[in-house]
Amino acid sequence: MAIVDFRITRFQFARDRVIGDSQVRTDDVHLAALELIDGAGRVGLGFMQSLFAPLPDEAELIRIFAVEIWPGLDGQEPGALAHRVARPRGGNQRRSGIPVEEALQHAVWDLFAKQVGLPLWQLLGGRRSKVRAYASGLDFHLADDAFQALFAHAASEGFTAFKIKVGHAEVERDLHRLDLLAKAVGPDRTVMIDANEAWSPKQTIANLELFRRAGHPIFWMEDPILRSDIDGLRLLRGTAGETLINSGEYLDVSGKRALLQAGGADMLNVHGHVTDVMRIGWFAAELGVPVTLGNTFLEVGVNMALALPEVEWLEYSYQNFEHLVEQPYEIRDGFIHGSQAPGHGLVLSEEARAAWRRPEVLERSALGDAPPQHRLTGVL
Template structure:
């Protein structure tokens, strides 16, 4: 986003009643990150919760330096999401000790086994989960057993709100203003920064008839009518040309 788009987006979120905001950081120039934090404060005020997501941009030392810089520049941060590599469990544990004023949020990109090892290593203050409900419930209960908070990352149509309500340690759920509400008759109600769960059974959604008519797929084409993509064309040439056994193994791996 440009600075103008950034400010417009968060001003609209604030006007909708949200009181917690997450922004991307991790730019090579730390002053670029400070600039965005200042813009955020200008549009939403200082009496809010601010989270940052570095998308694994830093080393442990860099993360500690940046988080210290943000604090000393007057920007209190609730959590730093994925500040370093996702599977550097020792580094995440060390970072928690180095910056105790910021909570580390990690686990979004790990599978259930990786999240278990992350918890066992003491590498996160908040476990980030989303995706398959069964997997979320399993690891969410383990986090609760270990006294670790849980946040629900982005989930399609906010289906994660059901898991959030069913687990004891969920404190936050992300909302990204993704325009999927038109697909169902009654979407999850988001009002004043809170998700309001309906009382219909299961996930509670019914596919909208209007959406089904407007967004239905085109007629199915026969195989011979399909265009050949670049990868398929390469494989097709491999199949047609006489090649030694070693080359055919290479084509199979592709």
């Protein structure tokens, strides 16, 4: 059944903590929900997000969407849109004036899966219903006590794998954070680190050896060096021993393919675009390269993780978005479970729409307190 209407709801609120890495930080949330509606009233949901600057007013979001995006959706079948092969050339190869691309994929695939009555992960071919999750703090800018509290709580919830941000100007602080993590989560843990391209290849080798000598075996290093330094990534793969090189986060599908063909990754890091993730996931499977799902909004990436054969891990980073939907994905005993409902399983909460909708841009001072944490209470 064809798409006949759309709805956009703008949200803006304070985060419950500063998040960031060695390169960036942010303490506000700027996002909008996109809902695509078919002739039977079924709704496909996606979220668009701006990390560092407010989204335009709601009316402007709607105007831009109506001009740039809606003509290609109106009257179209979601299943056809989900599978359509585009031929981007020249001026057709451009980004929208609003960050809607990922939200659009989520909404189209959600609506398609609802129309055929299947959970999205099953529609994509998945046969298992859960995947291991690791707790990720986005913790670079947290004070030590908040850092320890976050990861101690994650351990109490059943997580056994933890990723921290590294890449400080003084590597001794990275080592200090690894020491704090060990105290917070105890032994028999799996530890990943993410430098967000802060190091050179030789720095990475030296830092990894420093961490090992201090008693911190590292399961994987994520984006330790520049994404374009494929020779450096191959060097690290050959010198890192048991530590895996997890890369590809910052590359588009073409870049990820080139990275895999050049042998620059032990593990390929993908994110939230359903169609793109499945495309590169199939290629990674042909090469036998494991895929990991990095941060996706409200963990919607669990649907792709369950459908791809090489995915062993999905990232959960306590971003306090769960109040936006009626029911977030279940996380239990270190695993995240796919929804059994048709679609991707996330439904916008009408209570959240009433409480946190912000049609116009607010100044930082007008945001007030952060929404209550649904998974993390009284820790930070």
